[in-house]
Amino acid sequence: EPEVTQTPSHQVTQMGQEVILRCVPISNHLYFYWYRQILGQKVEFLVSFYNNEISEKSEIFDDQFSVERPDGSNFTLKIRSTKLEDSAMYFCASSGGRASGNTIYFGEGSWLTVV
Amino acid sequence: AQSVTQLGSHVSVSEGALVLLRCNYSSSVPPYLFWYVQYPNQGLQLLLKYTTGATLVKGINGFEAEFKKSETSFHLTKPSAHMSDAAEYFCAVSVTGTSGGGADGLTFGKGTHLIIQP
Numbered sequence: 001e002p003e004v005t006q007t008p009s010h011q012v013t014q015m016g017q018e019v020i021l022r023c024v025p026i027s028n029h030l031y032f033y034w035y036r037q038i039l040g041q042k043v044e045f046l047v048s049f050y051n052n053e054i055s056e057k058s059e060i061f062d063d064q065f066s067v068e069r070p071d072g073s074n075f076t077l078k079i080r081s082t083k084l085e086d087s088a089m090y091f092c093a094s095s096g097g098r099a100s101g102n103t104i105y106f107g108e109g110s111w112l113t114v115v
Numbered sequence: 116a117q118s119v120t121q122l123g124s125h126v127s128v129s130e131g132a133l134v135l136l137r138c139n140y141s142s143s144v145p146p147y148l149f150w151y152v153q154y155p156n157q158g159l160q161l162l163l164k165y166t167t168g169a170t171l172v173k174g175i176n177g178f179e180a181e182f183k184k185s186e187t188s189f190h191l192t193k194p195s196a197h198m199s200d201a202a203e204y205f206c207a208v209s210v211t212g213t214s215g216g217g218a219d220g221l222t223f224g225k226g227t228h229l230i231i232q233p
Binding site for chain 2: 033042043074105106109
């Protein structure tokens with residue numbers, strides 16, 4: 001069964017450093033997302049991406065964050081200057097819209113620890 | 116804006132007993148509703164979803180949920196709990212025309228941790 005894959009599974013970084021989280025969405029999907037889950041809290045929407053541009057973003061997704069689809073397969077989340085409060089599990093997700101029954105499929109997450 | 120409330124951050128049931136996880140939503144337009152499960156150290160897996168049509172939806176692993184518009188609820192049930200059901204369960208809502216596959220994604224509840232007692 002096709003799946004969303006994410007790398008790295010776990011990254012430790014120093015405060016102020018740049019981090020890039022990578023995702024390979026399901027190949028025929030059109031919508032791409034990033035969510036995050038701070039330890040013990042709920043899953044929060046960060047951003048959606050469609051047709052090579054951001055469709056929606058939450059208030060969490062400030063200027064420190066950016067997303068990119070550099071080629072036909074990868075979808076990345078960049079945090080420019082990490083803060084301690086960026087420590088969280090980051091989930092990439094994708095959907096084919098109606099073509100996939102309008103379901104969002106999630107990756108297994110990238111656990112980011114900022115020290 | 117839509118929101119989701121899951122009553123009870125922790126629910127404990129005995130193995131073989133009925134599982135009932137509660138979810139209420141608020142939405143100004145007809146919602147699309149989802150339940151996801153998260154096993155320890157894993158990602159989110161879709162259990163079931165309601166888009167249109169039959170209000171009782173069946174999902175994987177013997178779970179089902181019923182959409183009740185009058186109660187703005189989408190409670191998750193399973194007749195007989197199994198030890199392998201121990202996990203975190205998230206209810207989510209989307210109001211886009213593409214039911215979660217569109218631009219604004221999903222709004223999640225805070226999750227309910229299901230504990231199965233032997």
